[in-house]
Amino acid sequence: MSVLVFVEGLNGEIKKSSLEAATYGSQVAQQLGTTTTAVAIGDVQESALAGLGAQGVSKVLYDSDSRLNQFVADAYVKVIAKAVEQENATVLVFSNSNIGAAVGAKLAVRLNGSLATNVTSLPKTDGGSFTVTRGVFSGKAFADVALTSDLKIVAIKKNSIDITSGEGTATVESISADLTDADFAATPKETVMQDTNGGVLLPEAEIVVSGGRGLKGPENWHLIEDLAKELGAATACSKPVSDMDWRPHHEHVGQTGITVSPNLYIAVGISGAIQHLAGVNSSKVIVVINKDPEAPFFKAADYGIVGDAFEVVPKLIEAAKALDK
């Protein structure tokens, strides 16, 4: 019996969301009185893998096959399934990323496991049960879900676990799953990375600065970008803004866009339609800046400023600059 965590790399480092998954896995292992192993694939530096010891991981199984530098679901599933078997894992932990949810679902079928995605809590394990809480109804509610198979698979919602940082180094061992050409049938032809405006990925961001129609046009987006830069934040937008092509669709936050759960969400010129709220309402702190005092978003906010974005945001940028000094 052990807990196995799948960690994802980006530019040689381990993604923040995977460090959260590793922390979660170690805490579950402690609960169950067992050890935590990680499995990593593709472009991750060995020093980053060994560093997972800080999150309580004792061993990392690493497949360095360069064909795995791009995500190919079937190949990833084969490597992780091998790791599950080798470690006799009874709990398998992912981050609730596009990769984590897809691979977790395939593994649930292949290994006859129970799967819960979007998980926000450590499991309750009284009396042999394994019950986790997950976000449902687009953040408007939570559900407690009992996983009933021998293998429990969970995908952890981003920013719902504080990363621990302890002593220790994980040992790194190689793993190979005898991958064949057939496993790479859906290999991407091309990968295009977005301009992340300072390197902060929206789904991983701890702070998000988001703009709506109140910005009046794409030519005014420098206000959002400048504030985001000062705060080390990712930028985002409301649906009407991406529909009007002021901003790319991958910045659209909301019910049918990206769901985010940062520590701080700053909404500028967004009135707060219920579909937008569904994408942000699990943010820890919400700030709303809008010149309409009746904007519904104020009801969901922790801090609010009734004012014109063109006057308020420059003041925030100045104050943020002063903080750094």
Place this chain on the structure above:
Amino acid sequence: MKILVCISNVPDTTSKINFTADSKAFDKNGVQFVINPWDEYALTRAIELKEAKGGTVTVLNVGEADAEPNIRKALAIGADDAIRVNANPTDAFFVAQQITAVAKENNYDMILMGKESIDYNGSQVHSMVGEMLGIPSVVPAFKLDMVDDSTARLEREIEGGKEVVEVKLPFVASAQQPMSEPRIPNMRGIMTARTKPLAVREPVSAEAKAEYVNYSKPEKKGGVKMIDPENAGELITLLRNEAKVL
């Protein structure tokens, strides 16, 4: 080309969410149901491909009879026929098994659905179906075109970028914005939908693997603290010293 589009019947996006008194089930009282918005992207793209290349679009719902108005709406938008698996969907594994059973009987060239449902937000069913059928699943895709009669080209979202994937038919894909612009059914569509076939079949035997035991709602926020716009910079200080998020 035969396309299967799986749709969920979900609470309208503006619905207030409530649960039964014992907190064990969603309370449907007074709630309007719609086609899951993500599924509408898949449905519309399937209809666009049919219009351009020929073929058929079949709509599949795993759900009870109260889903039929939205199944008819999908037919009114342009699907050719529909299947309803008559069951209360208990979890993703159960739903994936029902879709797989229908797919195995009919040899679809592609199976499309939304990237998740706005009620259970699982993002699981598409990948489970791909695995059960032993065919590739490309998720979540925001662009889908045919390269030739046997190959599709999809663009899928990855954290921080996109990937272009070409796959041979058959395959499973999940859809997200901006794969298509959802359509509103016109009067002619609504009239013809009434006569299009809607088959009802009983579910295959499948066990659920995740049991929903309790529902709850997030704690209410403590109210908003308003800041004078003249002293907007004070907000930054509060975010650092009071909220401790900077």
